[in-house]
Amino acid sequence: MATPNEATLPKEMLSFVLRHGEFSKAGLRLGQLIIKGRSPIPTPNFVGSTSRGVVPHVTQDVLSKTTRIPAVYIGLEDFIEKTPPKAPILRQPSGKLSSKLRDFIALPSDCVAILGARRVPALDCPKQNTNTAISICTSVGFQSLELDDYVKCISELQADITVGLADVVTTEAISQKRLEKSADRTHAWLRDTLTPRLDDPDSQGPLFAFVPPLEPHQQSFYLGDLADDYKKEITGLSFLSPETAASLQKDLEALPRLCLSDPSSPQNVLRAIRLGNDMITVPLVNGASESGIAMTFFFDSIPDGQDIPLGFDLLATPHATDLSPLVSGCQCYTCTKHHRAYLHHLLSAKEMLAWTLLQIHNFHHIDVFFQQIRNAIEDGTFEEKAKAFSRAYDSEMPQSLGQGPRTRGYQAKSVGGGEPKRNERAYGRLEEHARKLEEAESGIATPEAELDALDLQKQGLGEVQQ
Structure with missing residues (x-):
């Protein structure tokens, strides 16, 4: 079927064109979604x-x-x-x-x-x-x-x-x-x-x-x-x-x-x-990135073996000194500009840039995955590759070793019954230092301050005034 010219579409009109015009018995189909003013979307x-x-x-x-x-x-x-x-x-x-x-x-x-x-x-x-x-x-x-x-x-x-x-x-x-x-x-x-x-x-x-x-x-x-x-x-x-x-x-x-x-x-x-x-x-892409997981699965070059991980956790210790890209040959911004050790450091330090770089890689990876799927449907190898993919790869995404970024409570399911807070207190460790600073600036002697003065007297560096 011919693809309509975008310029001929009314302002809000949407056009969906099936490339082959008929459906296969399995339901597989290739198409193109066209909306005026937007880039055409090949489907699936x-x-x-x-x-x-x-x-x-x-x-x-x-x-x-x-x-x-x-x-x-x-x-x-x-x-x-x-x-x-x-x-x-x-x-x-x-x-x-x-x-x-x-x-x-x-x-x-x-x-x-x-x-x-x-x-x-x-x-x-x-x-x-x-x-x-x-x-x-x-x-x-x-x-x-x-x-x-x-x-x-x-x-x-x-x-x-x-x-x-x-x-x-x-x-x-x-x-x-x-x-x-x-x-x-x-x-x-x-x-x-x-x-x-x-x-x-x-x-x-x-x-x-x-x-x-x-x-x-x-x-x-x-x-x-x-x-x-x-x-x-x-x-x-x-x-x-x-x-x-x-x-x-x-x-x-x-x-x-x-x-x-x-x-x-x-x-x-x-x-x-x-x-x-x-x-x-x-949504699994967002979940993988927030868990520190870099996706590594492919549909056109499926490796031999079984239970191959769908990705790896960058918080794992071996990546701390690994200077290789997340995926060899990947053309995403993250893989061409940075290495595993850098992302491991960012995740360990809970730097926001860590999840940004992971999102860039994982969304590029899922985009390539869908492109490989469309190619397989077009050349008639989808079913064969889908079976090989299921045999080779794990059926679940890897478990994360880290806590992930701070989350919004209203977007996470509540289990009730004294559920703990989802995010640790960000500044709790500074409270003790703030208290000591206030005491030092107030000029009022405290038991801790007197103890320090007695230590100075014992060392012959001063006298305590009664």
Whole structure:
């Protein structure tokens, strides 16, 4: 199929082109996602997870200069610690041709901004969703996000791609009635989100309909309604479970698919691609970098052997004097400018630069990994290499020896029951020195000061005045 000229696309239009036009039996497919004003994204590809609108430990200029992250996913709950109309992100001015969201987070122009209600991975909220709102986790606690507020937010923020609101059930034990309610709510919310677009189609960006995780027969009914009622209004599909892509109806197969999952390993990424997912969030990259892990796996030159680590911990003692790059032949900024011993030192000293350099390497590595996957799909060797990859590499990322950087409490799951603080006191060791300094400056004798004076008297260097 021919690729459309970007210049012919309307301002907010999204185009997804399948390179081969047909799907293989395994669900593998190659495509290209085109949005006017952004760099085309070859698929399958990855989406970077953000915190407060930025990739952790990487400033936006560093992201633009040293990485090739094609798209980032942004959770609205990161920005609405206040009621949406009063949230700073909505009160900032922006030009008619710019996006409030992009201006607020200073996102590079060639990177696609994907906006959803909740961050990925999202925390479980104790408060239940209602017929008109979902429960979200903000920096000041759990709150409710009304559908009307969400629709206003996506209209004002003008992201490149917006994910529809969904009633996601996160508890393990779910009744049949609750699943049906989840499907009904998500369907109704999609209808209410699309209604304002019918009057002014060009005022809104592309919308990806969310497909909640349901039982097979319920999912079939839900997808059937989606195809019958909203196929012309939606521009893509989004879901949490990679398996959803394999159950799509033929009328929806040509739409781009965004999988907002949290794969724990590259093997799970390969599985999601095998099922036909086009864009996949990869929070595991942030997790590896914060754990001091440098990724070292490949898809085109799989080594012989078994249980080969997917990466290595730079805090391990052997790296303290190792002057080799993280990965031999790697062309990322970190590997071409620095060596393992330097990053080992930075991690040991808890310097922020350590995690920045690791993020640069790991995101470059995952970008190369996806490029190798696309090449394998094109030349028909994907299945063979995927099996060899699973045989050769560990199924889990390596364990970390370090503590990692300081973390935000509201983005980490609480276990309750006297849970210890996640971060050590940064300045606790200075309190004793501060107390002694105050005593010295006050001029008031203390028992410790008198003891020092007696020592001086014993040595014949002075006398104690009574």
